[in-house]
Amino acid sequence: TVVATLHSFRAAHAERVRAEALDALYAYLDPLTGGAHREGWPFGRPLRAGEIFAALQRVPGVELVDEVLLHPADPLTGRRGDATDRIELAPSALLFPFDHRVRVIEAR
Numbered sequence: 515t516v517v518a519t520l521h522s523f524r525a526a527h528a529e530r531v532r533a534e535a536l537d538a539l540y541a542y543l544d545p546l547t548g549g550a551h552r553e554g555w556p557f558g559r560p561l562r563a564g565e566i567f568a569a570l571q572r573v574p575g576v577e578l579v580d581e582v583l584l585h586p587a588d589p590l591t592g593r594r595g596d597a598t599d600r601i602e603l604a605p606s607a608l609l610f611p612f613d614h615r616v617r618v619i620e621a622r
Contacts, residue, residue: 524621526575543611
């Protein structure tokens, strides 16, 4: 699970930026079509917060990615682990994008 705080440009609509940021997260973390080259997420490859910063910074209307927290999560129980900047995976495991949270602070 990704929890992120973004700042939008003054002319950007916060809810649109939030929706596009969530779409970007789910697209980037998709196990079949995600990743940096959109060829899927390799088995066992860890997730780093820096990758999420980069993916969110490319979202139209985002001025600044303020914070990114990664939480290992269990999609069956909904339980989230402690925040970290890297999620390690077992060699045979894949990422499963689940219950991301994005907060957008509008420029004034």
